[in-house]
Amino acid sequence: MTNKLNAIFHIKEHGSTIGREVVAGITTFTTMSYIIVVNPAILKAAGIPADASMVATILAAVFGCVLMAFYANRPFAIAPYMGENAFIAFTVCTVLGFHWQTALAAIFISGIAFVLLTVLRLRTWIVNSIPASLRYSFAVGIGLFLTFIGLNEAGIVSLGVAGAPVKAGALTSPSVLVAIFGFLLISVLVIRKVPGAILIGIVATAFVAFATQIAPSPRHFVSMPPSIRPSLWQLDFRGALTWKAFPVVLTMFVMAFLDTMGTLIGLSARAGFLDDKGNLPRIERPMLVDALATTFAPIVGTSTSGAFIESATGIESGGRTGLTTLVVAAAFSLALFFAPFVAAVPAQAYAPALIVVGLFMLAPIVRINFEDFTESIPAFAVVALMCFTYNIAIGMTAGFVLYPFCKLVSGRQREIQSGLWVLTALSLLFFVFYPYG
Numbered sequence: 001m002t003n004k005l006n007a008i009f010h011i012k013e014h015g016s017t018i019g020r021e022v023v024a025g026i027t028t029f030t031t032m033s034y035i036i037v038v039n040p041a042i043l044k045a046a047g048i049p050a051d052a053s054m055v056a057t058i059l060a061a062v063f064g065c066v067l068m069a070f071y072a073n074r075p076f077a078i079a080p081y082m083g084e085n086a087f088i089a090f091t092v093c094t095v096l097g098f099h100w101q102t103a104l105a106a107i108f109i110s111g112i113a114f115v116l117l118t119v120l121r122l123r124t125w126i127v128n129s130i131p132a133s134l135r136y137s138f139a140v141g142i143g144l145f146l147t148f149i150g151l152n153e154a155g156i157v158s159l160g161v162a163g164a165p166v167k168a169g170a171l172t173s174p175s176v177l178v179a180i181f182g183f184l185l186i187s188v189l190v191i192r193k194v195p196g197a198i199l200i201g202i203v204a205t206a207f208v209a210f211a212t213q214i215a216p217s218p219r220h221f222v223s224m225p226p227s228i229r230p231s232l233w234q235l236d237f238r239g240a241l242t243w244k245a246f247p248v249v250l251t252m253f254v255m256a257f258l259d260t261m262g263t264l265i266g267l268s269a270r271a272g273f274l275d276d277k278g279n280l281p282r283i284e285r286p287m288l289v290d291a292l293a294t295t296f297a298p299i300v301g302t303s304t305s306g307a308f309i310e311s312a313t314g315i316e317s318g319g320r321t322g323l324t325t326l327v328v329a330a331a332f333s334l335a336l337f338f339a340p341f342v343a344a345v346p347a348q349a350y351a352p353a354l355i356v357v358g359l360f361m362l363a364p365i366v367r368i369n370f371e372d373f374t375e376s377i378p379a380f381a382v383v384a385l386m387c388f389t390y391n392i393a394i395g396m397t398a399g400f401v402l403y404p405f406c407k408l409v410s411g412r413q414r415e416i417q418s419g420l421w422v423l424t425a426l427s428l429l430f431f432v433f434y435p436y437g
Helices: 004-009 019-034 034-047 049-074 083-093 100-119 123-128 132-154 172-192 197-211 248-270 283-298 311-316 322-346 347-360 363-367 375-390 392-411 420-431
Strands: 078-080 158-159 167-168 305-307
Touching: 004 019, 004 322, 019 197, 019 311, 019 322, 034 049, 034 078, 034 083, 034 100, 034 197, 034 322, 034 347, 049 078, 049 283, 049 322, 078 283, 083 100, 083 322, 083 392, 100 248, 100 283, 123 420, 132 158, 132 172, 132 347, 132 363, 132 375, 132 392, 172 197, 172 347, 197 322, 197 347, 248 283, 248 305, 248 392, 248 420, 283 305, 283 311, 305 311, 311 322, 375 392, 392 420
Parallel strands: none
Antiparallel strands: 078 305, 158 167
């Protein structure tokens, strides 16, 4: 068995061991496993059945991790992205009024586009043309967006009736106190660098909610996996292939573009995979895995999937090959049998996780050059519009329009790379055809 694993994953060549790879896989799973609870909870707002969504989340993760293990042989775990799920639930379906079946079809179409662009090697050209300041601002904006959702779900912040658009919730109510407890618990675990801090916090807070009768406890904790039939192949292509849905397809396309490239390069730098020029050798393989995972995810009934930044924890533990992601896939498979508990987790338990994930996504803000207004104005617009319009798409596309504008009026048009003009043109089309209302 040892020789076979070494032959498949080239473990010794990467300076690792089987034991180290297994530990790395378990570590990665514990840090990203919160997605099993959080993703169905978010997509439930779009109307996707929670039980089927949980199964879809796990299947998407297993599919992507297995493909990453055997085709790309990299320790980059795959699962449905945070940010994209919020865009589908709270912008596409809640604000714009699209059916979730149409949203899934839009993701599938963007996934097919990813596959084609990756095979043709055009994807790297476009992504590399996006300025670093915009990439950082996208992460910051989505982080604040998720934080606001978490605060609202927890009841810490509520919508105002008159005057201020938002106000403080009933901070001394039992349900809000449980959510605050969850946030403090996760904060302590994160500060203490406990592996799986977010998942532990969610589970512990859920039990507190059950014990205090804030939420009804599940009748069973383990069972056979629920049926995925309610979400399987529920793709409304007729609704997605319209001018009204064009902004949705465009935004899903751009968001996954940015997430994938930034994550792959960041993880590769930490793992020591980059060459002397800062490039990832054979990057087309993990990129194709990501594209295929994005295509597979809506088929089973969940949002865009791709490489998870939490894979960094496994890399720090010594993971260097696809065996790490194979272990992650096995762990996700076992999670299929805990559906009753996952479905019973209340908002008071997962909302604090959204707040903390939002905190993690704020880190890149220090890399934005606020002294250069041609960089900071577009970045600021991205963050502000994502949060204050409650719409990730408007923030991202505004950045693509404002960046070249600011460079042009400053006489620095040479800093605009050719690929960015493609995204600027698509963004202008976005604003023309956006279904306002």
